[in-house]
Amino acid sequence: MMTSVAVGKTKSADSKICVLGNPGVGKSALVVRFLTNRFIWEYDPTLERVYRHQTLLDEEPTLMEILDTAGYDDSIHQEGNIRWAEGYILVYAINDRLSFEAVATLKQHLDQVKKTSVQCVLVGNKVDLLHERRVTTDEGELLAQEMACAFFETSASDGGEDIPELFYELHRDIKRRKMAECKGRRRSSAQQVKHVLNRMLNKIGS
Numbered sequence: 001m002m003t004s005v006a007v008g009k010t011k012s013a014d015s016k017i018c019v020l021g022n023p024g025v026g027k028s029a030l031v032v033r034f035l036t037n038r039f040i041w042e043y044d045p046t047l048e049r050v051y052r053h054q055t056l057l058d059e060e061p062t063l064m065e066i067l068d069t070a071g072y073d074d075s076i077h078q079e080g081n082i083r084w085a086e087g088y089i090l091v092y093a094i095n096d097r098l099s100f101e102a103v104a105t106l107k108q109h110l111d112q113v114k115k116t117s118v119q120c121v122l123v124g125n126k127v128d129l130l131h132e133r134r135v136t137t138d139e140g141e142l143l144a145q146e147m148a149c150a151f152f153e154t155s156a157s158d159g160g161e162d163i164p165e166l167f168y169e170l171h172r173d174i175k176r177r178k179m180a181e182c183k184g185r186r187r188s189s190a191q192q193v194k195h196v197l198n199r200m201l202n203k204i205g206s
């Protein structure tokens with residue numbers, strides 16, 4: 001079963017994903033392609049939406065929330081989006097050098113706001129416009145290595161068969177980190193209990 005709807009809150013999401021990048025790189029087109037498997041030529045690019053996407057992934061019922069950010073620059077508002085999310089899809093267009101150069105700065109900003117090295121996936125969109133290419137595949141791969149994340153080149157307009165995988169890859173990373181953090185918290189609270197018990201036993205013994 002696979003459904004996607006504009007947000008209406010019930011169960012909390014297993015992952016919260018924010019799609020970021022310069023204006024016009026194809027953020028909305030990627031989200032629309034992922035949710036509907038269609039390329040939509042006409043939609044309001046200024047609209048900002050959270051979508052809830054329910055699917056069976058790795059044999060588990062999965063609920064993802066995806067925030068498609070608008071292209072306007074409103075840093076306070078954008079910071080709220082950054083804090084909300086648990087992982088990021090960082091998009092540039094392969095025919096737009098500036099959008100590629102913006103990604104590294106964006107990643108640094110995300111790390112600063114979240115006070116950790118955030119989980120992300122790097123996406124070079126618009127590979128159908130090969131004749132206009134301004135960023136090589138090697139450059140994309142190198143940046144992804146530096147950011148320690150997965151890298152995809154794709155086209156939201158032209159098939160985009162790998163688009164679901166880039167969302168799912170990030171979802172799996174988010175889930176893995178959450179489980180590791182949860183285990184860490186459990187271990188440290190178990191250690192605290194052990195510590196208190198030891199102190200009590202020592203007091204009783206003395």
Ligand SMILES: Nc1nc2c(ncn2[C@@H]2O[C@H](COP(=O)(O)OP(=O)(O)OP(=O)(O)O)[C@@H](O)[C@H]2O)c(=O)[nH]1
Pocket residue numbers: 021022023024025026027028029030040041045046069070071072125126127128129154155156157158
């Ligand atoms: N050729 C081509 N055009 C694309 C592709 N993806 C998006 N576009 C076009 O690029 C333009 C911008 O796409 P959007 O999806 O609105 O980009 P965005 O990043 O959401 O833009 P903002 O909301 O302004 O930040 C539109 O005209 C799309 O039709 C693609 O893969 N290939």
